[in-house]
Amino acid sequence: MTAFFQSIGMNHDWAWSVATIAGILLIALPVMLAVAMAIYFDRKIWAAMALRRGPNVVGPFGLLQSFADGLKVFLQETIIPSAANKGLFLIAPIITFTVALMAWAVIPFNSGAVLTDINVGLLYILAISSLGVYGVVIAGWSSNSKYPFFSAMRASAQMISYEVSIGFILICVVLWAGTFNLNDIVLAQKGHGLGFLNGFAFNLLLFPMWVMFLISSMAETARAPFDLTEAESELVAGYQTEYSSMSFALYWLGEYANVLLMCALNATLFFGGWLPPVDWAPLYWIPGWIWLFAKIAFFFFVFSWVKATVPRYRYDQLMRLGWKIFLPVSLGFVVLVSGYLMLTRYSA
Amino acid sequence: MIHVIAFYLFAFVTLASAVFVIMARNPVHSVLWLILAFFNAAGLMVLLGAEFIAMLLVIVYVGAVAVLFLFVVMMLDIDFAELRAGFVRNAPLGLLIAVILAIELFVGVVANSTGKAALGTPDGTGAAPVGASNIEAIGALLYSRYLFLFEAAGIILLVAMIGAIVLTHRKRTGVRPQNVADQIARRHDEATINTRPEVGAGVKL
Numbered sequence: 365m366t367a368f369f370q371s372i373g374m375n376h377d378w379a380w381s382v383a384t385i386a387g388i389l390l391i392a393l394p395v396m397l398a399v400a401m402a403i404y405f406d407r408k409i410w411a412a413m414a415l416r417r418g419p420n421v422v423g424p425f426g427l428l429q430s431f432a433d434g435l436k437v438f439l440q441e442t443i444i445p446s447a448a449n450k451g452l453f454l455i456a457p458i459i460t461f462t463v464a465l466m467a468w469a470v471i472p473f474n475s476g477a478v479l480t481d482i483n484v485g486l487l488y489i490l491a492i493s494s495l496g497v498y499g500v501v502i503a504g505w506s507s508n509s510k511y512p513f514f515s516a517m518r519a520s521a522q523m524i525s526y527e528v529s530i531g532f533i534l535i536c537v538v539l540w541a542g543t544f545n546l547n548d549i550v551l552a553q554k555g556h557g558l559g560f561l562n563g564f565a566f567n568l569l570l571f572p573m574w575v576m577f578l579i580s581s582m583a584e585t586a587r588a589p590f591d592l593t594e595a596e597s598e599l600v601a602g603y604q605t606e607y608s609s610m611s612f613a614l615y616w617l618g619e620y621a622n623v624l625l626m627c628a629l630n631a632t633l634f635f636g637g638w639l640p641p642v643d644w645a646p647l648y649w650i651p652g653w654i655w656l657f658a659k660i661a662f663f664f665f666v667f668s669w670v671k672a673t674v675p676r677y678r679y680d681q682l683m684r685l686g687w688k689i690f691l692p693v694s695l696g697f698v699v700l701v702s703g704y705l706m707l708t709r710y711s712a
Numbered sequence: 713m714i715h716v717i718a719f720y721l722f723a724f725v726t727l728a729s730a731v732f733v734i735m736a737r738n739p740v741h742s743v744l745w746l747i748l749a750f751f752n753a754a755g756l757m758v759l760l761g762a763e764f765i766a767m768l769l770v771i772v773y774v775g776a777v778a779v780l781f782l783f784v785v786m787m788l789d790i791d792f793a794e795l796r797a798g799f800v801r802n803a804p805l806g807l808l809i810a811v812i813l814a815i816e817l818f819v820g821v822v823a824n825s826t827g828k829a830a831l832g833t834p835d836g837t838g839a840a841p842v843g844a845s846n847i848e849a850i851g852a853l854l855y856s857r858y859l860f861l862f863e864a865a866g867i868i869l870l871v872a873m874i875g876a877i878v879l880t881h882r883k884r885t886g887v888r889p890q891n892v893a894d895q896i897a898r899r900h901d902e903a904t905i906n907t908r909p910e911v912g913a914g915v916k917l
Binding site for chain 1 (some may be wrong): 713714738740741744747763764767768770771774775776779782783786845846847889890892
């Protein structure tokens with residue numbers, strides 16, 4: 365895009381700045397729209413699974429429900445508890461929201477269609493997702509209220525626990541792809557399964573990693589069945605208890621943007637990202653971003669499906685799953701995958 | 713131009729937040745300023761072209777170490793008056809450390825600017841291979857030239873980790889933790905009994 369802005373008579377620095385800002389808007393605005401629609405579909409899917417109708421009043425089929433909710437919270441008053449630490453209390457939702465959007469910078473939407481094509485893309489995602497915990501912890505502390513504080517404690521322990529096994533799972537993918545660049549990881553999946561299926565999930569050694577990644581990504585985004593940070597039967601609304609109006613809405617948006625990001629990562633790392641599912645020429649006529657969106661939508665459905673059907677874990681069970689099962693298994697698979705590659709690809 | 717703006721932005725925020733780490737009255741604010749300083753230092757490293765180190769800084773320090781810091785500081789019940797009471801007693805020690813650090817920094821800067829010591833490697837042995845990315849360059853060095861140091865560091869960390877577990881682990885009696893293997897191994901006929909008791913007789917448990 366820089367070249368385009370240079371061609372209409374800007375110097376390089378200006379063209380780069382304008383192109384970057386345009387790129388950010390091109391990603392952030394569709395993501396926000398997708399988040400609004402994701403909330404609607406989430407509610408519709410739970411409703412369908414509970415034999416209810418779900419939102420169906422605002423707009424055709426209730427499609428405008430999220431926008432009505434957005435307008436409602438926008439017009440509400442922001443209540444700041446008098447004992448709260450005011451500055452941090454207001455910064456916390458902004459951190460959550462910003463961090464949730466930042467990670468989209470390295471997701472490839474099509475061949476080369478990525479905001480920043482850096483060669484440490486996957487590490488960047490790990491780095492950004494490790495920042496997400498601050499929004500929750502700061503909210504819990506600055507609210508100066510006991511339930512948010514408990515929730516913040518839980519959230520930080522939970523996110524740190526699952527980040528460890530996510531790191532090992534990503535190392536398996538990186539070992540197989542031979543690169544940290546997300547676009548190259550997508551390209552490495554071309555024809556990976558049986559010579560015609562695009563995606564690392566069709567690999568016998570990486571398939572268990574994908575299952576673990578899917579579960580870990582639910583834990584990382586604190587979605588059901590791992591939503592202990594906002595378990596309403598125990599903690600009122602968790603770290604969001606004291607929040608209202610837009611600051612509350614920022615948490616909602618950030619949470620769903622994170623869920624969509626995890627869906628995009630599932631698609632990009634294990635199901636061929638913007639590649640069509642099958643390596644067959646006519647399927648490449650459909651633009652890559654449509655395939656990526658379809659895969660994100662599919663994984664989002666899986667997330668909602670799980671939320672609608674699986675009961676919540678107990679906290680000790682969550683920790684047991686993370687530390688006693690996922691960590692050793694993913695560590696074992698790092699050894700297994702590197703050993704396999706050593707004996708086959710790098711044996712010469 | 714953009715590089716310059718970015719450099720001054722990151723450098724200014726790093727220095728300012730480092731000052732606020734010391735100046736903040738609330739220890740939680742101190743930790744948060746420290747996190748901001750880490751983050752901007754990572755930005756400076758990206759500008760230097762050391763993106764791998766920058767990402768590691770964010771993942772390890774911001775994402776893990778600082779969270780634990782914050783955790784501890786948040787849960788501590790800190791008496792600020794008591795904290796400040798020790799200021800005069802500890803000031804000489806603090807000043808000494810500050811002076812030593814300042815001298816080290818000064819020597820480094822002077823040695824570099826007068827050409828006595830160059831950053832990087834004069835003989836080229838440690839230089840990154842041309843055309844390789846950051847990660848490949850570090851990996852190639854770490855697993856060949858510095859293999860033993862790397863593994864020694866790994867063993868030290870492992871020993872420290874096991875030591876921490878040994879020191880804090882205690883066997884508690886009187887608790888009944890969930891035994892998942894037992895629960896899964898339980899079969900229907902050993903877990904339930906089917907009886908038809910006489911009216912008024914009840915069942916024996």
